Amino acid sequence: MFALINISYLTAAVCFILGIKGMTRPSTAVRGNLIAATGMLIAVVAALLHHAVISYAGIIAGMLLGAAIGIWLARSTETTAMPELVASLNGIGGGASLSVAASTWLNAIAAGETPTAGWSIAILASILIGAVTLTGSIVAVLKLKGRLGDSSRKRLWQFATATSLAAVVVAGVLFIAQGAVSPLILGALVALALLLGVGLVQPIGGADMPVVVALLNAYSGLAGAATGFVLENQGLIITGSLVGASGLILTAVMCKAMNRSLPNVLFGGAFGGQADDG
Amino acid sequence: MEMFVLSFTIFVLALFVGVELINKVPPTLHTPLMSGTNAISGIVVVGAIISAGSGGMDPTLASILGFIAVTLATINIVAGFLVTDRMLNMFKRKDS
Known part of the structure; x- marks a missing residue:
């Protein structure tokens, strides 16, 4: 499990590198952002498998609350803001x-x-x-x-x-x-x-x-x-x-x-x- | 100590990768790039998940802080990637 988790982190890091690289050019920027977001998903799943994690109630509550606020912020913000x-x-x-x-x-x-x-x-x-x-x-x-x-x-x-x-x-x-x-x-x-x-x-x-x-x-x-x-x-x-x-x-x-x-x-x-x- | 040296090696090498990644960015991409890398710094959610989940069921100050950390990091990630996508799509429409 330890190896799997660490390989997942490595995969996530590679996604971030490719994502940032993509975001430096206009033609690949949107894809770069998507690649980085995918890396984040992989990292989150890997963290959830960590051996020290024994209770999920706080994590799930925090993620739901954070996601709701995050979606609301990203949608409602004016372009100028x-x-x-x-x-x-x-x-x-x-x-x-x-x-x-x-x-x-x-x-x-x-x-x-x-x-x-x-x-x-x-x-x-x-x-x-x-x-x-x-x-x-x-x-x-x-x-x-x-x-x-x-x-x-x-x-x-x-x-x-x-x-x-x-x-x-x-x-x-x-x-x-x-x-x-x-x-x-x-x-x-x-x-x-x-x-x-x-x-x-x-x-x-x-x-x-x-x-x-x-x-x-x-x-x-x-x-x-x-x-x-x-x-x-x-x-x-x-x-x-x-x-x-x-x-x-x-x-x-x-x-x-x-x-x-x-x-x-x-x-x-x-x-x-x-x-x-x- | 060995663990620290290993971690430190990785830290220094990753710094160089970070430096090499950014070159000749057109000014229109400055803000989206900042926004995108900011969303990536939400990776601290990994630490947040571990600290929120490693306590038992009864709430302690540590697990409450962990919960706060998960919430904040998730806001950072979700809003960060979504707003970067919105910005980039705006440019795309303007260019074409």
């Missing part, structure tokens, strides 16, 4: 990584396991990237919709970002060194990382949001890869790093097309410098 939808879905994916990492950690603690340093780092990465993707995407969506204007209080945001970054580092080191006995530190980490996501995106101008969304998309892939390290699941690692890397390249390509440089987009707002609102 699609970029916002993609950004929201990004955040939702980040939220999923965050929940998986927290849930896995709680399960391991409940089972009386002592986490190794490497495993704690993977949990930490998964939580951090997932949470930053979640709140960063929420800010990006609000900016795309024009509900959130560009901040005039750049210094305040710089301060908040720097503070939460420092706090995340301290809490992260504690989390790893301590072997993580207390769920309190985990909760604090999640809260700080959520704040960090807001602080990183808030100072960036609304005009640069498409690039930010592309970057957050890459993050959500990397969050998936980190979750793969948590679960020692190669299927997740391959797919997550695939999306992470292709997302980063896509971000660079988009920057070039918009005649902007990535560091300028990211740090032009957050850390001093002159943000030219291009």
